[in-house]
Amino acid sequence: MSTSYQKPVVSRQALASYLETFLNVNAFKDYAPNGLQVEGKPNIRTIVTGVTACQALIDAAVKVNADAILVHHGFFWKNEPEVITGMKYRRIKALIDNDMSLFGYHLPLDAHHGVGNNAQLAQQLGIISPRVYEHVAQDLLWHGHLEHPLTVAEFSELLCRVLNRKPLHIGDETKMISTLAWCTGGAQDYIDYAAQMGVDAFISGEVSERTFHTATEQGIHYFAAGHHATERFGIQALGEHLAEKYNIEHHFIDIVNPV
Structure with a gap:
């Protein structure tokens, strides 16, 4: 009797909890929330890492069937417009439509x-x-x-x-x-x-x-x-660390930015 292969999985909650401790999140006074910023499916098998949660990165994560995206520059920065319209709406909608979580870690990752x-x-x-x-x-x-x-x-x-x-x-x-x-x-x-x-x-x-x-x-x-x-190397190293720890799939996607 054959059984189908199931990819290793980590729960969204366990990943968020581990990263909060591993990156010592509570030690920093930051300009944006660190941790889970947009909630997706409860179990994670494939993660994508990238520097910034831009539309191009989200679209690329969708193509590889990612369950979560981890970035250095996420959403909800101080002094940005609070309303979810335009560019922000399109980004968040793409995450929700694909049941994909977004994690952001700014100063803790620095x-x-x-x-x-x-x-x-x-x-x-x-x-x-x-x-x-x-x-x-x-x-x-x-x-x-x-x-x-x-x-x-x-x-x-x-x-x-x-x-x-x-x-x-x-x-x-x-x-x-x-x-x-x-x-x-x-x-x-x-x-x-x-x-x-x-x-x-x-x-x-x-x-x-x-x-x-x-x-x-x-x-x-x-x-x-x-x-x-x-700031390309930190988020990539974090993804590699998580892939090794939980035996999950990891893709680092570098969206070209000359700035």
Whole structure:
């Protein structure tokens, strides 16, 4: 007598509970709710991970029959319109129509020492002794050093190779880079903390007009490496962790974003 194969499954509730503890969600004061944001089916066999819960990611998750989507940038941000109309309506409707859950983890995913965006970026760049600059910006600012000092051109090439995106550099092209601080995403204003630490360079995702003057006057290299690009690795690592823990199917889907 033959029996049909059943994919391994984890309950939605168990997954939400595990991630709340694993990512230490309650330790953060954030700009959006962390955890389950849109409720789907009670049991999960296939998850999709991606940086942002845009329509393209939701549509791609539907195509692979995902039961849940996990993202870094989810819904319901402070100061966004509260009504569910237009773009927000279409996104949420697509999730509900397909009985698909949406989980979002913002600052907790930036900060995690294993699968977090900052930890993963350090790993990708080969940064030695990465560690948190404690008690600053909810422990989101990290620092470390390179195995060997690099020129600006060499370090820019490293960033380009790892992130598949040419970074914007501000600073003296003749000075070498050995020590670094970094915070992924929109953290350009942490450059003041980095300068106080005395590191050679600071890496983040975005740049503002004021960043040029701040970097120039304080004599620190600044690399704007892309908000999306610097935050691809954390959510992917989280999905791989969950796939291994629960033996469920995982697809990381990277929706191209040049910002």
